[in-house]
Structures are given as C-alpha cells and as structure tokens.
Amino acid sequence: SQTIHQWPATLVQPVGSPLSLECTVEGTSNPNLYWYRQAAGRGLQLLFYSVGIGQISSEVPQNLSASRPQDRQFILSSKKLLLSDSGFYLCAWSLVGGYTFGSGTRLTVV
Amino acid sequence: GIQVEQSPPDLILQEGANSTLRCNFSDSVNNLQWFHQNPWGQLINLFYIPSGTKQNGRLSATTVATERYSLLYISSSQTTDSGVYFCAVQPGGYQKVTFGIGTKLQVIP
Numbered sequence: 001s002q003t004i005h006q007w008p009a010t011l012v013q014p015v016g017s018p019l020s021l022e023c024t025v026e027g028t029s030n031p032n033l034y035w036y037r038q039a040a041g042r043g044l045q046l047l048f049y050s051v052g053i054g055q056i057s058s059e060v061p062q063n064l065s066a067s068r069p070q071d072r073q074f075i076l077s078s079k080k081l082l083l084s085d086s087g088f089y090l091c092a093w094s095l096v097g098g099y100t101f102g103s104g105t106r107l108t109v110v
Numbered sequence: 111g112i113q114v115e116q117s118p119p120d121l122i123l124q125e126g127a128n129s130t131l132r133c134n135f136s137d138s139v140n141n142l143q144w145f146h147q148n149p150w151g152q153l154i155n156l157f158y159i160p161s162g163t164k165q166n167g168r169l170s171a172t173t174v175a176t177e178r179y180s181l182l183y184i185s186s187s188q189t190t191d192s193g194v195y196f197c198a199v200q201p202g203g204y205q206k207v208t209f210g211i212g213t214k215l216q217v218i219p
Contacts, residue, residue: 034207038151042194042196042211043209043211046206049206059206088151090153098143098155098158099145099207100155101145101152104151104152106151
C-alpha cells in the first residue's frame with residue numbers, strides 16, 4: 001500500500017535561518033507531488049507541485065523553493081526564513097483517485 | 111479559476127445529532143474529495159466522489175456533478191467527529207486541486 005512520510009513534525013527556527021522539509025512516498029511510482037501551506041485559520045494554499053523528477057511548478061512567488069531529486073522525494077527549502085513563513089506545511093501525492101496527505105510539519109519562525 | 115464554497119463555516123452539534131455539510135463549485139470537475147482535518151492537523155481522506163453516492167459507516171456523501179454541488183452527511187455525531195471538513199475539487203484536464211475554506215465542526219457531549 002502507498003504511504004507518505006513527512007518530517008519533522010514540528011520545527012522552531014529563527015528568522016534568517018535555512019529550512020529543509022522532506023517528504024517521501026512509498027508504494028507508488030511517478031506520483032504527482034504537492035506542497036501546501038495552511039496559515040492561521042483554515043485555508044490551504046498550494047505552494048508547489050511536481051509531475052516528475054526535476055519538474056517543479058510554483059503557484060505563489062515567495063521565499064520558498066522546492067526540489068524533486070528522486071521520483072518519490074519532494075523537498076521544500078528556504079535560504080532565509082521570514083516570520084511570515086510560519087505555518088503548517090503539508091505534503092501530498094496523487095495518482096488516479098485523489099489526494100493523500102502527509103501528517104504535516106508545524107513550522108514556527110521566531 | 112474554479113471557486114469552491116462550503117457551508118456552514120462553523121457548526122456546533124450535540125453528540126448524537128445529524129448534520130449536512132455542503133460544497134458548491136463554480137465549474138465542472140473531474141474529481142471531488144472530502145477531507146477531515148483532526149485537531150492534530152492530519153488531513154484524512156473521507157471520500158473520493160466525483161459523482162454519485164458513497165457511504166462509510168456513519169458518513170455518507172453525494173455529489174451531483176451536473177448541479178455542481180456535493181453534500182457530506184454525518185449521522186449520530188460523536189466528539190471524535192470534531193475538526194474541519196474540507197471539500198476539494200479538481201477541474202477537468204488539470205492536476206491542481208482547489209480547496210474550500212472548510213466547515214469547522216464541534217461536537218459537544
């Protein structure tokens with residue numbers, strides 16, 4: 001069966017520090033992968049999506065970047081975090097039949 | 111882009127009560143999902159339901175694609191049903207999914 005792993009679960013980082021969040025998928029090949037952010041309140045904002053290795057589409061220009069070095073690995077990065085980067089970050093994958101989300105990373109930038 | 115509206119935005123239920131959550135969307139869709147986000151933030155897929163009706167225990171969902179809405183029914187609600195319920199739609203021909211803002215449900219004992 002397919003599973004998605006996301007880590008760390010929580011992270012507290014100072015302003016200006018770098019960021020690397022990792023997401024891996026097991027049990028499937030060539031999935032579409034996504035990074036979402038959920039800020040205070042309820043909305044889910046699509047940040048990046050990838051349909052294959054090295055293929056990244058950005059939805060919102062911002063302080064973040066994404067990479068897909070392997071088929072089932074999706075990384076969210078920042079060179080210098082801002083206070084506004086705080087939020088709940090969710091990785092998701094899809095093939096046919098909808099999305100499956102990871103457990104999320106709660107990032108607090110202080 | 112496609113618009114997704116969920117109602118009500120907030121709902122408080124007495125344990126054991128039934129409820130209906132609604133999702134309206136502005137254009138035709140290939141895919142529609144209902145998610146439950148628990149108090150720990152985990153998004154759980156409830157139904158993948160681009161059309162028709164499905165049931166899973168106390169939950170059921172109906173999507174009428176021609177009329178551009180979907181309904182999520184919760185029967186005999188329990189405190190563990192609390193959280194935010196999201197509707198997410200995927201327009202035909204695209205991979206990106208648009209989420210509604212959710213319905214925040216609180217079930218009180």
